[in-house]
Amino acid sequence: MEIDREFLKGSISLLLLNLLSRGAMYGYEIIQEASRRSANAFAFKEGTLYPALHQLEKKGLIQSEWRMGDNGRERKYYSLTAKGKKKAADYENQWRHLTGAIGAVLESE
Amino acid sequence: MTNADELIKKIIAGSQIPSGRRTQDVARELRAHVEDFVEAARQAGHTDEEVHRMVAANFGEPLEIAREFASLYRRERAILRISVFLLCTMVAGAGSASVALAIQAALSLGLGASGSNLIGARHMMMEALYILATAAAYAGLISFEKLFDQRRLEKSVAAVAGCFAVIAVAAVWMTDRAEMLIVAFVSGVALRLIQAGLKNPVVRVSAVLACFGLLGVISACMVPGSGGASLRLAVWIAVGMCCYLMTQVAERVDRRFWQVGNLPG
Numbered sequence: 001m002e003i004d005r006e007f008l009k010g011s012i013s014l015l016l017l018n019l020l021s022r023g024a025m026y027g028y029e030i031i032q033e034a035s036r037r038s039a040n041a042f043a044f045k046e047g048t049l050y051p052a053l054h055q056l057e058k059k060g061l062i063q064s065e066w067r068m069g070d071n072g073r074e075r076k077y078y079s080l081t082a083k084g085k086k087k088a089a090d091y092e093n094q095w096r097h098l099t100g101a102i103g104a105v106l107e108s109e
Numbered sequence: 110m111t112n113a114d115e116l117i118k119k120i121i122a123g124s125q126i127p128s129g130r131r132t133q134d135v136a137r138e139l140r141a142h143v144e145d146f147v148e149a150a151r152q153a154g155h156t157d158e159e160v161h162r163m164v165a166a167n168f169g170e171p172l173e174i175a176r177e178f179a180s181l182y183r184r185e186r187a188i189l190r191i192s193v194f195l196l197c198t199m200v201a202g203a204g205s206a207s208v209a210l211a212i213q214a215a216l217s218l219g220l221g222a223s224g225s226n227l228i229g230a231r232h233m234m235m236e237a238l239y240i241l242a243t244a245a246a247y248a249g250l251i252s253f254e255k256l257f258d259q260r261r262l263e264k265s266v267a268a269v270a271g272c273f274a275v276i277a278v279a280a281v282w283m284t285d286r287a288e289m290l291i292v293a294f295v296s297g298v299a300l301r302l303i304q305a306g307l308k309n310p311v312v313r314v315s316a317v318l319a320c321f322g323l324l325g326v327i328s329a330c331m332v333p334g335s336g337g338a339s340l341r342l343a344v345w346i347a348v349g350m351c352c353y354l355m356t357q358v359a360e361r362v363d364r365r366f367w368q369v370g371n372l373p374g
Binding site for chain 2: 026027028045046047048050051052054055058071073074075076
């Protein structure tokens with residue numbers, strides 16, 4: 001099922017911080033990982049990932065560095081900062097609370 | 110140029126990232142992404158033609174991505190704009206004011222005028238302020254032009270006119286005078302119009318000298334007595350020449366520091 005872009009926009013920070021909490025990744029790898037973990041539900045336009053990553057970096061939630069990837073090519077790896085780790089946990093709690101509340105409303109009679 | 114290169118170029122050109130280094134970094138990152146995508150698609154057995162189509166389809170609308178980058182870096186862009194404007198005004202204005210004042214002093218001495226009014230402290234201060242205000246008007250115009258996509262010159266003239274109107278009101282309130290600001294605004298606009306409208310440098314310089322010569326004639330008619338008409342005309346032409354040089358310096362400073370949307374080579 002295709003997810004509405006407006007829904008995705010609001011949750012992209014949570015998604016990226018959560019993925020990066022599992023380890024440093026580069027852009028293409030993040031897309032692949034998001035797609036794999038969501039069973040292709042998050043098949044968003046790849047170019048839109050980079051402004052989102054740069055925004056998180058500007059906020060000090062993630063940091064980046066160029067280093068050699070497994071395929072021998074240089075890639076820009078992103079990883080969480082201490083502030084980002086805290087924010088990832090915070091976003092996750094908010095998300096669970098929100099989805100729980102929305103679920104309760106949707107399932108109420 | 111491949112489809113991917115063109116795609117990246119479009120994104121970079123529209124992103125207006127206010128730093129050459131950061132722009133290069135984004136281009137390098139996007140290129141790396143496309144390389145990964147192309148490699149994966151080829152490994153999956155797609156032909157080159159299919160891969161090119163897939164890159165365009167999967168990457169997203171380049172203008173939309175560029176807009177997102179532009180929105181992300183708007184604060185830095187505003188800071189850079191103001192900094193470049195101030196730098197242009199100070200470098201070009203102070204430089205040309207110094208040259209203009211030196212020429213005026215030489216002219217007044219060379220033509221044997223008493224020169225007391227021309228090189229008097231108040232006159233020199235007013236002259237320097239006029240050239241600085243003209244530089245501010247000119248630098249303001251070329252800075253505002255970058256904000257607009259269409260009818261840039263008209264809109265930037267309106268924006269600078271608004272700024273000068275506010276300053277003129279403040280000047281009238283504090284000193285009861287704002288003529289110098291008005292003449293500086295008109296001079297700045299005239300210099301920019303001449304620069305934008307006339308491509309031949311000789312014609313351009315001639316037009317600038319003609320405009321400032323006319324100002325000299327008007328000045329000699331309106332405020333007679335200080336220095337004589339020929340000296341007044343010579344002084345205004347010298348000021349015009351310095352203002353023309355100011356536009357050249359300001360344009361170079363602006364181009365040097367305003368490295369937005371350049372695709373790295």
